[in-house]
Amino acid sequence: MPTFTNPTADADDAYEALRGLAHATRVFPEPADTYAVIGNLLGGVRSLRQVLDQLAAVHLRHQQQVTDEARDYAGGAVEALAASDELHHAASLIDQAHDRLNDAMTHSGRIVWNPGTPVVERWIGVVFLQGEEADQTLDLIDRGGDEAGIEHLSMWDYGDETTNAAFENGDVHDTAPVYPGDRQAETGDYAMTYNPQAGHVALYRRHLIPAEDAIEPPTAAHVPPTRDTAGHDTAARRSAVRDGGWFEHPGVAAVKQARGLSL
Structure with missing residues (x-):
């Protein structure tokens, strides 16, 4: 269960949940369930986008208070800034994935998997x-x-x-x-x-x-x-x-x- 207060514990739970989903989606006994799964993934992607932005903000906020492995403050600031930039770039890629996933959900929603009648x-x-x-x-x-x-x-x-x-x-x-x-x-x-x-x-x-x-x-x-x-x-x-x-x-x-x- 999510704590909503402990980032490390909630990240562990999210990782385990995704592992479980990867295993469970190898087979779909009811193909129509894919629509609900896509919808939940879409919500998850939006949350992931927010997490990446928040991680980037933490690195920026503390860049002047960290060092690198050589205990150099200037080097630590450079690494923190670089990490923040990469996180922001990852978030922009998530935006593209979100748009594709949203389109997939739209198309999936138009499917009638077991049409008894037209x-x-x-x-x-x-x-x-x-x-x-x-x-x-x-x-x-x-x-x-x-x-x-x-x-x-x-x-x-x-x-x-x-x-x-x-x-x-x-x-x-x-x-x-x-x-x-x-x-x-x-x-x-x-x-x-x-x-x-x-x-x-x-x-x-x-x-x-x-x-x-x-x-x-x-x-x-x-x-x-x-x-x-x-x-x-x-x-x-x-x-x-x-x-x-x-x-x-x-x-x-x-x-x-x-x-x-x-x-």
């Missing part, structure tokens, strides 16, 4: 924000990036409850809607669209349904409301919204619980 992909609306709520989320995206925005918006996703509400409200699409001027980001089963100029942001979740149950969505394009109608439309589109904190409903956990075919 399925089709639909995107359900999770939340649509305008006005002050959208501005706060857009500021968050500006500060922390697209993934921070998706993680924040995912707290509005309550699995089957959100799915049912989207179908009842007709908030189901053949692709995640993108309107003129929108930007789009995708992580796992989530797609976020946002427009800082228009002042709106939306989150959609991929949903697979049997082809025989699929009803083609309307062809008429929906135009997002302007800021003047923010209050009414935001309330109508926020399905199953409850007050919640940042870490009450992580995006990956929601995907694991909501998918009925792959997981």
Whole structure:
């Protein structure tokens, strides 16, 4: 169990856990479990990135108080700086691995491993924000990036409850809607669209349904409301919204619980 206070003990545990995972993943009795494993690895890579930055910071912070093997302070400072540089370089490589792993998770999430019947992909609306709520989320995206925005918006996703509400409200699409001027980001089963100029942001979740149950969505394009109608439309589109904190409903956990075919 992690201590959250002892770096050496937690590093030992992480090493043993990875050894165990390397052994366990030699065989997958249920191939669909790969999606959950990739999701956990993605979270682990993000934590590893943070660890590398923190290790680099320690070397920089103490570079004037260490020596090299010859008890030379100047030499110790050089070694500490070099170690910090290498750690930062490793962290940048982790960023590349993270992006590749995230893409792999996206593709893996589109696989139906044991399709009993043909399925089709639909995107359900999770939340649509305008006005002050959208501005706060857009500021968050500006500060922390697209993934921070998706993680924040995912707290509005309550699995089957959100799915049912989207179908009842007709908030189901053949692709995640993108309107003129929108930007789009995708992580796992989530797609976020946002427009800082228009002042709106939306989150959609991929949903697979049997082809025989699929009803083609309307062809008429929906135009997002302007800021003047923010209050009414935001309330109508926020399905199953409850007050919640940042870490009450992580995006990956929601995907694991909501998918009925792959997981």
